Amino acid sequence: MGTDRVLGGRYELRDVLGQGGMAVVHLGRDVLLERWVAVKVLRRDLARDPLFRSRFRREAQTVAGLNHPGIVSVHDVGEEHVAGSRADEPSVPFIVMEYVAGPSLRDLLREGPLALEESIRNQVGVLSALEFSHHAGVVHRDIKPANVMVTPDGGIKVVDFGIASVGGDPGATATEAHAFLGTAQYLPPEQVHGEVADARSDLYSAGCLLFEMLTGRPPFVGDDPVAVAYQHVHQDPPPASDYRSEVPPAMDTVLLTALAKDRNDRFQSARSFRETLRSAATGRHRGDDDSGDASCDVLPFHPSWHSTTTSTRSA
Incomplete structure (x- = not known):
């Protein structure tokens, strides 16, 4: 997935911040609110799997309910069709989160x-x-x-x-x-x-x-x-x-x-x-x-x- 994409009409994907077995996290720019965000995108090859889609959705719901300064916050969720994908391919879900500028x-x-x-x-x-x-x-x-x-x-x-x-x-x-x-x-x-x-x-x-x-x-x-x-x-x-x-x-x-x-x-x-x-x-x-x-x-x-x-x- 390229880093020049725009998700949900407002989140510009930039550099990859990290990736794991289930998703890729990009540095993103919220063009509407003019702020940096972290955008977690489910891997395209897992988007067809109901188990991974459910787990990804549950993560967003879980973190959205945890309002604590020591826990990263969720700003938005959405789904997007990948450019060039077939019409019958499922959309890829993403989670927009607070961007933490510091190191792990x-x-x-x-x-x-x-x-x-x-x-x-x-x-x-x-x-x-x-x-x-x-x-x-x-x-x-x-x-x-x-x-x-x-x-x-x-x-x-x-x-x-x-x-x-x-x-x-x-x-x-x-x-x-x-x-x-x-x-x-x-x-x-x-x-x-x-x-x-x-x-x-x-x-x-x-x-x-x-x-x-x-x-x-x-x-x-x-x-x-x-x-x-x-x-x-x-x-x-x-x-x-x-x-x-x-x-x-x-x-x-x-x-x-x-x-x-x-x-x-x-x-x-x-x-x-x-x-x-x-x-x-x-x-x-x-x-x-x-x-x-x-x-x-x-x-x-x-x-x-x-x-x-x-x-x-x-x-």
């Missing part, structure tokens, strides 16, 4: 682990977004660095709800090839077993995300997705401090809970994960100071955490 965490992690303060600040933002989506009955199921954007002012935007489950959908398992192969390094053990994901599954993936921000690598690596999935089920994660000495024991403990094999042994909510993380960052035990606002996204840090010796970035 995957982009940032290519430079190495993040500063400790930056890692925790990003994690707090992700957990705030997950707390909101979980309260709305939405499980993301694909939390990973590529699906977390960082805005120019340092904010967090969770993107790509393409395989999210809504309202405890009993068919929302990770046995589909695209879900398993695309997220093996961040896949909870229960999803490896083909069980239905819940909020605690997202928190396991978020634990993998925090581990990678702190160390520059996921907790489990292997030659192929099957080998990595096996480790998620059968092997204990290494302490993050094994790869980065500045990671304090309290943070290793947080990660140990987040990456528990049994979801009943993990944090039971994004709020609990966030509160414990903030306490670990300040060197306090939860309950030492009940005056703090647990919903606050401004994180104080221990002075000894201002180290840049093993990170190529500063907070």
